[in-house]
Amino acid sequence: KRNGGHLALKVNGVPDFLLPGGSDQCQLEYGPAEPPQLDVEVACTLWIYWLPPEEEEEPEEGEEPEPMQTTVWLAIDKDHVPEEAMPIAGTVGCPGAMAASMDLNGTSKGPFHIRHAPGYACGDSKCLLSALDFSGLVALGGFEFRPRDPSPLLERCEECGGCEMQRLVSGAPSVIGYLKKTDP
Numbered sequence: 409k410r411n412g413g414h415l416a417l418k419v420n421g422v423p424d425f426l427l428p429g430g431s432d433q434c435q436l437e438y439g440p441a442e443p444p445q446l447d448v449e450v451a452c453t454l455w456i457y458w459l460p461p462e463e464e465e466e467p468e469e470g471e472e473p474e475p476m477q478t479t480v481w482l483a484i485d486k487d488h489v490p491e492e493a494m495p496i497a498g499t500v501g502c503p504g505a506m507a508a509s510m511d512l513n514g515t516s517k518g519p520f521h522i523r524h525a526p527g528y529a530c531g532d533s534k535c536l537l538s539a540l541d542f543s544g545l546v547a548l549g550g551f552e553f554r555p556r557d558p559s560p561l562l563e564r565c566e567e568c569g570g571c572e573m574q575r576l577v578s579g580a581p582s583v584i585g586y587l588k589k590t591d592p
Contacts, residue, residue: 410440411440414436415438420432456512459492482540486518488580489518499511505523556586
């Protein structure tokens, strides 16, 4: 309408939890001077957690016990985070994001929100998630953290191109590192 009006938009094919307000419907009032477009930003919510190790079997006589190991995970969908998941602390480097790093305080598994910086154009070779640096994570409770190297997000982006968020939404969470027990 020339004098303004009301725009209702329904988004299909994107999970609701990624959309503004968690809804697949957006409404906008617009005036006569409004631009002829509506930008809808898809959220990028990260859940970062570790899983407690499974109980180890007793070593056979004369064998040294293996140190307990477990995995650190990244998910996009809260429904992919298991109930037994535990939060992790540290810093995640976020090149290309509005905030160059994300601090995890060890009390929350997420959601941690990440947005691309102005002028950052996601493309085949520039997925924001593929650039995340997990080397600043710090394990708690007598564990030592080791990031997966190379990053599975970077590796898949280089092999397949496209967006890692789409793969994480439609698939399973990704192992981003390992925890190894350092004290007995």
